[in-house]
Structures are given as C-alpha cells and as structure tokens.
Amino acid sequence: MDSKLNPSKFCSKERMLFMSYFAIGLLLLSFTLTVIVDDVNAQDENVTINTTKLSNNTYMLKGSGGNIIVSVGQDGVFMVDDQFAPLTERIKEAISNITDQPVKFVINTHWHSDHTGGNENFGELGAMIISHDNVRERLSTEQFSEFFNRTVPPLSERGLPIITFSDNMTIFQNGDEIKIIHVDNGHTDGDSVVYFTKNNVIHVGDDFTDKSYPIIDISSGGSIDGLISSLQTISSIIDDETKVISGHTEISNKTKVNDLTNMLKDVRQNVSQMMEDGKSLEEIIAVQPTSNYDRIYYDHNIIKPEDFVTHIYQSLTNK
Numbered sequence: 001m002d003s004k005l006n007p008s009k010f011c012s013k014e015r016m017l018f019m020s021y022f023a024i025g026l027l028l029l030s031f032t033l034t035v036i037v038d039d040v041n042a043q044d045e046n047v048t049i050n051t052t053k054l055s056n057n058t059y060m061l062k063g064s065g066g067n068i069i070v071s072v073g074q075d076g077v078f079m080v081d082d083q084f085a086p087l088t089e090r091i092k093e094a095i096s097n098i099t100d101q102p103v104k105f106v107i108n109t110h111w112h113s114d115h116t117g118g119n120e121n122f123g124e125l126g127a128m129i130i131s132h133d134n135v136r137e138r139l140s141t142e143q144f145s146e147f148f149n150r151t152v153p154p155l156s157e158r159g160l161p162i163i164t165f166s167d168n169m170t171i172f173q174n175g176d177e178i179k180i181i182h183v184d185n186g187h188t189d190g191d192s193v194v195y196f197t198k199n200n201v202i203h204v205g206d207d208f209t210d211k212s213y214p215i216i217d218i219s220s221g222g223s224i225d226g227l228i229s230s231l232q233t234i235s236s237i238i239d240d241e242t243k244v245i246s247g248h249t250e251i252s253n254k255t256k257v258n259d260l261t262n263m264l265k266d267v268r269q270n271v272s273q274m275m276e277d278g279k280s281l282e283e284i285i286a287v288q289p290t291s292n293y294d295r296i297y298y299d300h301n302i303i304k305p306e307d308f309v310t311h312i313y314q315s316l317t318n319k
C-alpha cells in the first residue's frame with residue numbers, strides 16, 4: 001500500500017482532515033447513489049421482464065421497479081403499474097408473448113416513479129390510466145420525496161391518469177370483477193389495492209413487504225396508523241388462497257400480511273409508549289425497538305431499522 005495514502009501514517013491533524021474528507025466523500029457517494037439508483041436500474045440493458053402465471057388469466061411481470069399484474073382476455077389488457085419508461089418496450093414484448101391484445105387500462109397503485117414511469121408511453125399508446133385523485137395531483141406537480149431525497153418533475157398530460165376516484169371503483173373486464181380500493185394513507189396518501197375477485201389475486205402496491213421494513217413516505221402523506229389500517233382492510237377482503245402481489249416481493253399470502261400487521265402494531269405501540277414517557281427520537285432509536293424483528297425485516301439494501309423507527313415517530317408526532 002502507498003504510505004502516502006495510508007491514514008495511519010498521518011499526524012493526528014492530517015488524519016482528522018483525511019477522515020473528514022473520506023466521510024464527506026462517502027456521504028456524497030451515498031446521496032448520489034440514492035438519487036440515481038432507480039434510473040440506473042431501469043436503463044440497465046440487462047433488465048429482463050420475467051412473466052409468472054398467477055391464475056386463469058392474470059400474470060405477474062417482474063423487471064425493475066414495482067411488480068406488474070396484467071389481466072388478459074377478450075376485452076384487452078388490464079395492467080397494474082408500469083415500472084420505468086425505458087422498460088416500456090420490454091414490458092410490451094412480454095405482454096405480446098401472452099396476448100396480441102393492446103393495453104387498454106393502466107392502474108397506478110400510487111404515484112412513486114418506479115410504479116408510474118411508463119405512464120407517458122402507455123398513455124401515448126392509447127391506454128386509459130386510472131388512479132386515486134391524489135396520485136393525479138402528485139403526478140401533475142413537482143414532488144420532493146424526503147426518504148428518497150429526490151425531486152421528481154411532473155409528468156406531461158399524456159402520462160396523467162384520465163379517470164380518478166376518491167374512494168373505490170369496480171371495473172368489469174375479461175370476465176372478472178376488478179375492485180380498485182383506496183385504502184388508508186399508509187405508504188402514501190394515494191394508495192390503492194387492485195383485487196381481481198374472480199381470479200383471487202390482489203395487487204397491494206407498496207403497502208406490503210415481507211423481507212424488509214415497509215417505507216412510510218411521510219412527505220407523500222403516508223403514516224404508520226394508515227399503513228396498519230390498510231393492511232387490516234386488505235386482510236379483511238382476501239382469503240387464505242388469495243395470491244398477494246406487492247411492488248417488491250415475491251408472491252405472498254394473507255398470513256404474511258397479518259404477520260406484517262402484528263409487527264407494525266407492536267413496534268408502533270413500543271415507540272408510542274416511549275414518546276409518552278418523554279423519550280427523544282435518539283433515545284428511542286437507541287433502545288432498538290425493532291430488535292425482535294430485524295432477523296425477518298432488516299434488508300440492508302432498502303431501509304434501516306432506525307429509519308423505520310424515525311418514520312413511525314414522525315407519523316405519531318404529526319398526528
């Protein structure tokens with residue numbers, strides 16, 4: 001090793017300076033990575049779209065960004081979420097291997113760009129985009145997401161939902177009765193779940209995770225109590241056989257939804273109690289209120305326990 005680069009050879013002042021620059025460099029690097037990670041993933045030539053048949057006429061498409069469900073049949077393609085714009089051609093190709101029908105409807109489960117990035121392309125192709133009112137509102141104005149530390153510019157008119165709803169709606173397509181339900185404000189304030197009742201398949205957006213802590217996007221109106229309430233709603237409308245699809249997990253089920261709900265209730269209760277006892281956020285984090293669950297939910301690449309606890313604390317502070 002070149003001794004000039006070895007900090008152990010520095011005098012203490014130089015060493016401090018070196019460590020400061022090193023720390024700043026690391027911070028900048030992690031900030032830059034956070035900002036660009038979505039786009040790099042999306043434009044990666046190596047991203048392939050993998051198709052999994054879920055039921056009689058629904059399929060899951062996995063690529064980069066939020067998982068997609070398509071329902072196919074005589075009425076055309078009904079699609080939930082559309083990942084990133086650079087992937088549209090590959091998504092279309094994957095769909096063309098299932099059906100020669102065009103994409104007629106696209107539902108956005110929420111506004112995050114890894115679920116809506118293909119909106120402009122599919123809108124241009126003539127798909128009708130549907131979402132909760134708040135999703136259109138957020139997609140039509142510049143957004144800043146605190147957690148992702150990034151500013152997202154508004155979409156052009158052709159990428160905006162043209163049909164919006166405030167509560168829920170039902171669409172009859174491909175022999176199915178598809179219920180689109182605005183659940184409580186958990187991940188964001190525009191979360192919807194899409195339940196294909198005849199196929200017994202549900203897309204729950206980013207409300208559900210099973211190998212990482214869920215993200216409560218406070219700056220997009222999410223909250224811990226909203227997330228718990230949303231998961232309870234989801235659990236109440238599905239059964240033990242329902243295939244649960246979310247943005248970033250494998251195919252899951254009602255038991256896992258209930259497990260997540262119980263974890264959230266437990267950690268929320270502990271954080272809330274400590275807040276009532278006058279503890280600061282730093283003191284609460286130091287107690288590690290998630291330690292019983294880190295083995296299951298701590299995915300080092302997604303969200304750290306202290307971030308998750310911070311989101312719960314902020315939620316309860318905002319109440």
Ligand SMILES: [Zn+2]
Pocket residue numbers: 110112187206247
């Ligand atoms: Zn999301």
